[in-house]
Amino acid sequence: MTVHLISVGCSVLNAFHRPREFFGDIHPVITRHKPQHVLDDVGTSTAAMSDRLTVWFGVGGDLPTTQANLIRAVEADRWPVKVCAEMETFHRVTGRRRIADDDLVVLLATDTVDGLVSGMWAAVGLAGGAPERIRFVDTPGSITPQPGVAIVRVPHLDASNESGFAKAMSGLGSLGQALLPGPHGPAETFHFHLSGGFKAAIPYLIGLAEGLRSFPDTQVTAVEAHMLHDTSDRVIRLPLRKLDYSRVRKELACFTPDGSCNRPPNPTTMNGYAYEADPDGRRFSLTPFGVGLRTLMGIASEPIGRG
Known part of the structure; x- marks a missing residue:
């Protein structure tokens, strides 16, 4: 199974506001149904939004008839890939418009109302309008590696301070840990698609990609990261380091x-990246990257050795 991790932006919501430009001959359908407003009644609370998406797409969830009818009505199986960065980058990298039966697409949504709504509709587009292939994950570490499209809320990914990003990186680390195969499972391949989403989060997602790339080949076959160039159809493959797993x-x-x-x-070797020294040089503190790496690599909350 190939795992595609895609950062979610708001380009799909922008497309809904300009349907003629993006949707071609189905723009009247989008104009009539206004899918961008599907969750307006929830308000501005991300917790309430998460609760609603859990009811609809969580484990044992039940999508109400009204919303199921809306998803069918907007004809997502006919959406062009240019509707949003998430769909276009996936297409440019894989050559496919929709997910395959053995794909797992993980949509990493910012902890914002627009991010979660965008995640839902990007999932609908990538699933070709099949809601039964979509699930919502409120806690990153609770994801299970099974095919389909998973919308993952990443708490604190909307943060504008280092403390918030440390918490977000811990969540991303736990997500990466949960996606790793078990001791007897086949090794996984990971593709990161980073054209959409909160731009300040890109270095942290690259850090997660590099952490995954550092696992033994028995667990991770390959890790790649891509971005779509703003002014062309060209996909840029981003360089990723391979860290020394045991040394880290x-x-x-x-x-x-x-x-x-x-x-x-x-x-x-990780000074200035995973941790930094205090001004007196006697005490060292983890950076958000270091917090995420410790979580990803399963290092216990207590020290595992004397170094």
């Missing part, structure tokens, strides 16, 4: 649950 685990082992270490890690 050893290096991050000295940090306590509060993200600090009172001595220099050994070795110090």
Whole structure:
């Protein structure tokens, strides 16, 4: 199975507001049904929005007839790939307009109302209008690696401060950990599509990609990351480092649950990336990247070694 991780922006909502430009001969359908307003009654609470999507697409969820009829009415199986960055990048990388039976597409939605609504409609587009192929995951670490389209709410991904991003990276790390195959499962291939979404999150998603690429080949076959160039149809493949898995685990082992270490890690190859020294050089603190890496690599909340 190939896992596609796609950052979600708001381009699909923008397209709904300009249907003639994006939807061709089905623009009257979009104009009539106004899918961008499907969740207006929920209000501005992301928690309430998440609760509603859980009712519709969560485990044991039940999509009401009205919303199921709306999804059928907007004819997502006929949407052109240019409707949104998520669909277009997926198409340019895979050569396909919709997900295959053995694809898992993970839509990483910002913790905002627009991000969650956009995630829902991007999922509908990639699933070709088949709501039974869509599920909603409120907690990143609770995702299960099974085919379909998963809309994942990433708490704090709307943050504008380092503390918030540390929490978001912890969530992304737990998501990556949950997507890794078990000890007897086939190794996974991961493709990151980073054309949409909160631009400030791109370095953190690249950090997650590099962390996954560092796992042994028995767990991860390949990891790639792509972006679609704004002014052309060209897809840019982003460079990804492969870290030394054992060394990184050893290096991050000295940090306590509060993200600090009172001595220099050994070795110090991740200094300035996964952690930084305080001004006096005696105490080290994890960066958001370091928080995510520790979670992704399954390092226990207590130190795993002396370094």
